[in-house]
Amino acid sequence: MTDTPQKNADIADYRLAVERHLADLPASIREDLLNGLEEHLAEVAADLEPGVPLSHLLGSPEAYARELRETAEFPRASLADRLRRGVWGMADPSLAWAKRTADKFTGSAGVGEAAEFGRTLRPAWWVLRGLVAAALVTRLFVFGGEAPRRAVLSAGILGFLFVVAIALAFVWLSLRLGIRSRDWGRRGRRLTAAGGIALVAAGVLSFAWIADGFVFRLGPQMGALEAGNETEYVSDVYVYDENGELLTGVYLFDQHGNPLYLGEPWSCDQETANNPFEREGATPDPFAAPPLDEERYGYRYPLCLDAEEPAADASGPPYELDDEHDATESAPEEPTTEAPSEPTGTSPELSETPTG
Amino acid sequence: MDRSQLLKGLLDIIVLRVLETEDGYGYEILRRLRSAGFDDIGDASVYGTLRRLYRSGHLSTYVQPSESGPHRKYYALTEPGRKHLRQMREAWEDVGAKMRDLFETSEKEQA
Numbered sequence: 001m002t003d004t005p006q007k008n009a010d011i012a013d014y015r016l017a018v019e020r021h022l023a024d025l026p027a028s029i030r031e032d033l034l035n036g037l038e039e040h041l042a043e044v045a046a047d048l049e050p051g052v053p054l055s056h057l058l059g060s061p062e063a064y065a066r067e068l069r070e071t072a073e074f075p076r077a078s079l080a081d082r083l084r085r086g087v088w089g090m091a092d093p094s095l096a097w098a099k100r101t102a103d104k105f106t107g108s109a110g111v112g113e114a115a116e117f118g119r120t121l122r123p124a125w126w127v128l129r130g131l132v133a134a135a136l137v138t139r140l141f142v143f144g145g146e147a148p149r150r151a152v153l154s155a156g157i158l159g160f161l162f163v164v165a166i167a168l169a170f171v172w173l174s175l176r177l178g179i180r181s182r183d184w185g186r187r188g189r190r191l192t193a194a195g196g197i198a199l200v201a202a203g204v205l206s207f208a209w210i211a212d213g214f215v216f217r218l219g220p221q222m223g224a225l226e227a228g229n230e231t232e233y234v235s236d237v238y239v240y241d242e243n244g245e246l247l248t249g250v251y252l253f254d255q256h257g258n259p260l261y262l263g264e265p266w267s268c269d270q271e272t273a274n275n276p277f278e279r280e281g282a283t284p285d286p287f288a289a290p291p292l293d294e295e296r297y298g299y300r301y302p303l304c305l306d307a308e309e310p311a312a313d314a315s316g317p318p319y320e321l322d323d324e325h326d327a328t329e330s331a332p333e334e335p336t337t338e339a340p341s342e343p344t345g346t347s348p349e350l351s352e353t354p355t356g
Numbered sequence: 357m358d359r360s361q362l363l364k365g366l367l368d369i370i371v372l373r374v375l376e377t378e379d380g381y382g383y384e385i386l387r388r389l390r391s392a393g394f395d396d397i398g399d400a401s402v403y404g405t406l407r408r409l410y411r412s413g414h415l416s417t418y419v420q421p422s423e424s425g426p427h428r429k430y431y432a433l434t435e436p437g438r439k440h441l442r443q444m445r446e447a448w449e450d451v452g453a454k455m456r457d458l459f460e461t462s463e464k465e466q467a
Contacts, residue, residue, distance in 0.1 A: 033407055039429055040403050043383040046425035057399075064400040071367055071404030 007050070011041045014054045014061055021065030033072055122178065129196045130174030132203035134167040139206065236263045237301045250301040259298025359396045367405045369448060370394065372414065372433060372441040381420075381428040382406060406431055414440050 015038050022030050045054055058064050088095075102114035111117045181192045239247040252260040363370070374380065374388045386402050409415045414437035419427050433441070 029411075032411060033404070036407065036429060037403070039426065040382045042426040043381060043428060044399060047383060059398070064398075067398050067400035068404040070364065071401045072408050 007045050007048075010054055011038060011045055014041060014058070014064075017061030018065045018068070021062055022069060025069060029072060033068060123175070125196070126174045126178035127171050129178075129199060130171030131167060132200050133174065134163075134170035136199070136203055136206060137170065138163055138166055234262050234264075236303045239301060246302075248302065251297045251299070252301065253298070261298055263299060263301070263303050265299060265303045360398075360401075363394070363397055364401075366448075367397070367401060368409065368414075369441065369444040370397070371402065371405045371409065372437060372444070375415070375431055375433055376438070376441060379430045379432040381430050384428075385431070409437065413437075 015034070018037065019030075019034055022033065025033075041054060041058075044057060048054070048057060055061070099114065106112060106114045106117045111120075177192065181189050184192070237250075237252065239250045241247055252262060254260055370389065371385065374385060374392070380388065382403055383399070385406070386397070386399050389397055389402065406415065410417060410431070414434060415431045416434050417429050417431055419429050422428050
């Protein structure tokens with residue numbers, strides 16, 4: 001079979017017709033297809049008897065173009081897909097390592113592969129999701145934002161049963177949702193998972209007060225200690241010596257030498273306040289300590305200097321001091337003009353002499 | 357039933373497979389497919405698949421003159437192409453086995 005002008009013209013025509021039907025393809029793909037198409041058609045035409053048109057073997061150019069675009073085109077979402085694949089590709093080694101490590105961890109405990117074990121945990125997640133939803137709903141809509149613990153205590157056995165009923169109802173709904181969502185598409189399942197995580201996050205934020213007492217009281221903090229009356233906060237601190245004398249200009253430290261910020265300086269009357277934030281205007285006090293850095297020494301007690309002392313004052317200190325209890329043991333609580341015996345090695349230096 | 361839709365998803369594995377043992381050029385590849393019984397696959401499908409596999413790096417090309425006509429563009433599997441073929445073959449065998457089981461069990465139930 002040799003090239004003939006007629007055959008070449010037929011090939012060129014056919015290619016041109018195909019090109020017209022590929023006009024809407026992305027330029028890079030279209031050019032790639034068309035660049036090699038003429039060579040390819042020539043290979044095909046070499047098989048034809050002279051005089052037989054290409055369309056006899058290949059069908060109409062329109063049909064050929066349709067078939068071509070169906071097979072040659074990448075899926076529409078190719079860019080996003082390729083990007084995703086690229087990102088996953090980069091993360092692949094570390095992901096594989098993480099999976100192996102997780103598998104080893106769960107495998108050594110005898111519960112099989114990590115992914116498999118994760119699937120067995122799903123119902124537990126559903127129960128947790130239901131409980132959190134119930135807790136949120138109970139708190140927001142039933143007790144109007146009040147902490148359920150107290151609300152339930154005050155509502156008695158009926159309230160308790162009510163809360164249990166709500167919890168059971170929501171756990172049932174959550175379990176049902178979990179079973180149903182297995183039949184949903186990937187998108188539906190992802191939305192469900194995202195919603196569940198958001199719900200639990202909201203629950204954690206809403207009930208952070210439970211952890212408050214355990215976590216935040218470990219460090220120095222602002223007036224969070226509860227006074228004898230459960231609902232009232234400490235607003236001021238009065239320190240007495242063994243003779244029942246009120247000590248003033250006192251600083252409090254914990255066992256690490258960190259200042260204790262008890263009380264609420266801003267709760268004092270403006271005029272009587274020994275306001276730690278306005279030391280210049282402080283009342284002249286024979287025991288007045290030099291101006292100290294609040295960040296290092298904390299508040300100076302009593303915060304409200306001229307405010308009424310606690311009711312127990314008239315009959316001495318509000319508690320009986322144990323004689324065996326050496327006063328120096330609580331030394332860090334009475335830094336007057338003298339340096340206190342240091343609570344620990346990290347205690348702040350209080351021995352600075354007053355200036356001016 | 358129109359098998360071309362069914363075959364469309366298998367074009368990659370079919371084309372890679374016929375090139376696995378021996379390189380080939382466009383029209384020759386179609387003839388290999390015909391002799392393997394794939395009469396429903398058109399030339400445009402083969403050509404389009406070849407170009408797509410070339411663009412994705414699964415195939416490489418080289419040109420060789422022929423005695424009887426125009427130069428021929430030969431296609432050869434690259435290493436990624438071989439890997440791709442292995443993976444698709446595993447997937448196909450997995451699906452094929454499940455399909456067989458599926459039909460066998462449903463036939464037993466009917467019997």
